[in-house]
Amino acid sequence: MLERRLLTNVPWSMVALVLGIALFGLSAVYSATYTPTGPSSLFTKQLIWVGLGIIVMFMALIPDYHTVSRYAYVLYALSVLFLVLVAIIGRTGMGAQRWLPLGPFAFQPSEFAKLSLVLALARYFAEDPRQGGYTLRDLGIPAAMVAVPLVLVLKQPDLGTALMLLFTSTLVVILAGIRLRSIVSIAVIGAMVASFVFLVPPVRHKIWTSLKPYQQKRIKAFLDPASDPLGSGYHATQAKIAVGSGQTTGKGFRKGTQSQMAFLPERHTDFIFAVIAEERGFLGASLLIVIYVVFLLTGVEAAKNAKDKIGALMAGGIVSMLSLYVCINVGMAAGILPVVGVPLPLVSYGGTSIITTFLAIGLLLNIRSRRFMLFY
């Protein structure tokens, strides 16, 4: 009885948008990883991940989202535990320790940490409402909740994910109803810290030297990519060439010279959007953005229609997280944001990212499906 009602309430239009994005992504991964001898095993893996992800998405529809919310802190604690485990026994790749070996696969706890943090924050703010909004003093506990995984992720080091954690939680805090005055105070304090960091040479030096050389290079390269197009600015320059050379209609499927001939680094993961832009052109790239925007706006609609604060916060948090992913990843490929490792949701290669994203979307659909239900 409940199942049938639920099925009729599932927003199938959102499911269609999600599947459309996933198909877009699969074709791009197919093209970006294609080897001279045929499709790469990476594509097959990705296909499996997407299939599993769709199952996970529908499974996330079954329990009431309040039940999920009850386990929010447990999930949060688990993800922190995983992050600690990574720090101790994690697998190293590309100069950072980010993966946990899991049989034939590698699990990336930092991806999972983003979602669990959103859920935990949503639960915290839903259970502890303040009349007239939160003041700075009310933010001590949530700040600590953010700080623990943030520091662990920074240690790996993974600047991209750390920034994502910070930005996503900031959006959740704003949605939860922090006082505007507090936002202004945070902005002022942030500006002061930033100017302290940037304008006081010893501090700047200390922070700068604490960064890994590849991080320093990436920041330098963002500030002036032309300074060393074959060195540190290589990623940004090649991505821009790939995007630009796609022109209006694109070079065609598997015809992108930048991606097919390996000029474009990390083309199946962080720079997958550049592959799409190169092969599908402005029309294809804009179509993908339009699908994303329609999906995200529907997500905002879901948050608006949520019957209670926890639903609205969970939905709003998930939409915030996904929006940030899309904006930062595309902005990076288009050369308006620095190169930080952030996947494009549902598109970039990577099992943990795919599964986590489908799980998050499943929860979003869950909230959307239950908008007409009464709980009191």
Added chain:
Amino acid sequence: MHPNSPEAVHKRLPLLLAFIILFAVVLFFRLWYLQVARGAYYQELAENNRIRPVKLRPPRGIIYDRKGRPMVENELTFDISIVPEDAPDLDETVQKLAPLLDMRTEAIQRLIDEMEPVRGKYEPVKIREEAPWSEVAMVEARQEDLPGVIVEPEHRRHYPYGGMASHQFGYIGKVTQTQKKADQADTGLLVGQSGLEKTYDKLLRGVAGRHMLQVNAAGRKVKDLGIDEPKLGTDLFLTLDLDVQRAAEEGLGERNGAVVAMDPNNGEVIALVSHPTYDPNLFPRGISPRDWVRLSNDPSHPLYNRAVQSVYPPGSTFKVVVSIAGLETGIIDPDDQVTCKGFLMSGRRPFRCWKKGGHGTLSFHRGLVESCDVYFYTMGDRIGFDRVAEYARNLGMGEITGIPIADEKKGLVPTAAWKREKVREPWYPADNFMNAIGQGFMLVSPIQNCQLMSAVANGGTFYRPQLLKRSRNRETGAEKVYPPVKSRTFTMKPEVLDLVRKALVGVTTEPGGTAHGAATKLWTVAGKTGTAQVIAQKVPGQKLSEETQDHAWFIAYAPAEQPRIAVAVVVEHGGHGGAAAAPVARKVIEEYLRNAGTQTAH
């Protein structure tokens, strides 16, 4: 408000909405800018990214003599080079290469660093030029071990006759920055830096081709996009005759000086010699600093092309010009007699004749045959030097001949006005005397003096001295003939020419003639000796040292009846013209007339 009411969240949702829409709009415009507005630009960058042009340099054209014998050729050699972009770990490659070439790693690194600012992408850096076979074989065998190292076949310029005609061929060297701009030549290209190699560089050089390769980000070849074939350099056939050139150089021997021989009927240069010579083989792979210092500091200036760049007082050869001026103006009557007692008094100052005892009484013919200074003092003074100067100019002095090798010197034809301005002194009668025997301010180059003989021989026609007879496109076999260029004509009266020519024949044939050394058995030679004093007055009885000995001149044409060759010889500090220079001219004339018209196999 119910504590679990979503109202507070709902109030904030428009912020999220605005964020999404704003960012989407920004991204949309950014993509439009990159892909539509600037798409073509990035398209080009993408093309350049993946297409690597490999330069194909054609061998330079071969230079042959007039009978088709190669005088400048190319030899196939192998260079060992590094393409830094192709070495995944340049340091490792350098370290592995160094012991194979018996070089220090720092030396190789320095070569790479030096080239870095001027090198194009994927342009190889030469590490060992003209590598010996053993090294080439070793590098070839270890290709897998030495990523980025390549063996480049090169056509090295080779001058089989060493220093022979070195000044005329010139030499080649790396293109300089200024040339690079003017020429759009690429770095490392060897271009002509002097002589014919420079003058006809565009012909000889050919056009570089390109082998287009499609490469991936690692620089590895993915696909061959085809070859844009190079255009081979054009072969040149010169007017020079290898045998005559050799005869002239042998005639000059170890003495410094110059020989010019040309065909008076068309201005073709048959031999052009400047001694000392240098070995142009030193240059093509970049001359070593030590060799360069040695060549440029050598007091005998071996890099100087004396045939066209050195000017000397013409000495008695100038009497030919004075004769023509006097006869043409009618101031010299061929029958006017002058008595030579060995000197001529001007005021209280004596002007000596070269013959101490004097020539006795003589008229024009004997005066020129015996080169009597007193006769020409007298006539020169009568004509006045400004008028002589006008004829000297008409006969090509004080002006470049237009021979197409660089930096020809004009020499000097003095006038009273010139002296007032430059020396700040008036023109004295003594200047008339001294300049009339070619000892004053007059300066002529060997090629000008040869042109003078040519004009006397052909009746006043001036050709631009020509070194290039024809060129042959090596691909099509098409030939281009370079016809003689008549620059101007100076008409002289036939009876004047007749008188002068007879006297010039007398110089080599009659008793008292100054150049019996130039006489040949088969052909009549018409000529004039010259002995240009390096210091004004000798101390009697004292032997002059090498540096103060007179320059010896001889200018001639032959056969006198139907001239086919005009020659000018100058031997620096050679002493008397008849003794030092005339035999050189004779050798040149004999060699040319004996073999002219015969053909050697091409």
